[in-house]
Amino acid sequence: MNFELTLFTSSDIQGLIELSASVGWDYDAYEIETIMAAGRIVGHKNMEGKIVSCAAIIPYDTNVASIGMVIVHEQCRGFGLGRIVTQACIDSVSAETAIMLVATIEGQPLYQKMGFTTVEHVHKYLADKYVETTSKADFLGTIKEFQEQDFEQLAQLDAAAFGDSRRIFLRKRIQQSQRCVVIKNQDNQMIGYGLTIAGPIYLLLGPIVAPSKEIAHHIINELAKGYQGKLRIDCPSVQKELGPILQQSGFTMAATPPVMIRNAKKIPTRNQTLFALAAQAFG
Numbered sequence: 001m002n003f004e005l006t007l008f009t010s011s012d013i014q015g016l017i018e019l020s021a022s023v024g025w026d027y028d029a030y031e032i033e034t035i036m037a038a039g040r041i042v043g044h045k046n047m048e049g050k051i052v053s054c055a056a057i058i059p060y061d062t063n064v065a066s067i068g069m070v071i072v073h074e075q076c077r078g079f080g081l082g083r084i085v086t087q088a089c090i091d092s093v094s095a096e097t098a099i100m101l102v103a104t105i106e107g108q109p110l111y112q113k114m115g116f117t118t119v120e121h122v123h124k125y126l127a128d129k130y131v132e133t134t135s136k137a138d139f140l141g142t143i144k145e146f147q148e149q150d151f152e153q154l155a156q157l158d159a160a161a162f163g164d165s166r167r168i169f170l171r172k173r174i175q176q177s178q179r180c181v182v183i184k185n186q187d188n189q190m191i192g193y194g195l196t197i198a199g200p201i202y203l204l205l206g207p208i209v210a211p212s213k214e215i216a217h218h219i220i221n222e223l224a225k226g227y228q229g230k231l232r233i234d235c236p237s238v239q240k241e242l243g244p245i246l247q248q249s250g251f252t253m254a255a256t257p258p259v260m261i262r263n264a265k266k267i268p269t270r271n272q273t274l275f276a277l278a279a280q281a282f283g
Contacts, residue, residue: 003044003081005088008054010036015051016043019071026201027069030176035281038169041069042088044081052076055085057092057099058282061165064268065093067101068281082110090114090262098264102257102280116260119267121237122280125251126202130224130231133248135217141191143222146180153190154182161209162283163268173278178203181222183215194219197279202232206276213241216275220249234277242275259283 008016013032020027035041035056043054053076056069067089072082090099102122103111146154151171159165173195174180180195192210196203205223210216216239224231233251235242236259243253257280261267277283 003046003052003076003079005042005084006045008036008041008043008051012041012051015045016041016054016069019043019051019054019073020069022073023071025071026199028200031197031199031279031281034169034172034176035069037172038166039065040092043085044076046076053081053085055082055089056281057089058166058169059093059097060162060169061159061167063097064162064164064283065089065097065099066281066283067099068279068283070101070107082107083114086110086114095263098268099262100267100283101260102283103260104257108258108260111260114262116262117265118258119261119265120259121256122259122277123235123237123239123243123253124255124257124280125233125235125243125246126254127231127246127250127252129229129250130227131248131250132221132225133217133245135214135221141183141185143181143183143218146174146182146193146195150182150190150193154193157190157193157209157273158207160271161207161274163270169278169282173197173207179223181219183210183219191215192219192273194223194276196223199232202230203227204279205231205233207274207278208233208276209273210275211273213239213245213275216242217245220246224249234280236274236277238272239275 039058194208
């Protein structure tokens with residue numbers, strides 16, 4: 001079969017949603033629009049114009065990029081399309097850029113062959129319903145809805161937590177969010193933030209940035225209290241102490257996919273304040 005590599009645009013969003021659904025993933029139009037705003041999605045179409053493969057890359061502001069949404073339709077596997085779309089993403093950034101991805105079990109051998117190594121894991125937690133628990137955050141501060149004047153402090157907090165500035169992505173993600181809250185100390189300095197994304201199945205909590213697990217818990221309580229549907233939160237494995245808090249709140253660990261990296265030996269320097277990812281596609 002002959003497939004031509006394509007750069008997808010907004011006119012392809014419905015086809016990308018259908019490809020995602022074919023493998024049991026729940027990407028929706030809002031999520032794909034955010035990916036397109038912050039990065040690019042490439043892939044293949046068949047002779048009928050149906051999308052049969054895709055991969056996304058989100059380059060951040062300096063020297064980090066994230067690959068996600070790597071999907072090949074079941075009927076088109078075995079032709080090397082996964083390797084082609086992943087390589088196209090790699091080739092779209094400089095050789096000095098550290099490229100991260102969260103791998104599926106099926107994709108991990110391919111990524112290893114392409115030079116990616118495992119550097120940590122993500123703990124994927126799911127809940128059918130949130131159980132509000134007592135937060136032990138011992139601080140004198142306030143938690144408020146995000147305002148535009150908060151953006152600079154939020155972007156700086158996020159850069160230190162994530163390991164690179166990602167201002168374009170953050171602006172689009174905040175616009176997409178159902179809620180975005182910031183937490184400030186007595187001196188009105190922002191010390192944490194968190195947001196929620198309403199997906200077709202789950203309310204996704206993340207990113208969540210906080211100086212301690214107790215304050216992360218405080219943010220999670222604020223974002224999830226009263227929500228009656230299913231929830232999801234993806235936590236870096238280094239934040240093990242958050243696990244028991246999440247389990248008391250109704251979450252169970254559903255998977256521990258590996259975080260892999262290329263063009264670097266470890267994840268860019270982080271200050272250990274990132275308690276939840278934006279989503280696996282965004283690193």
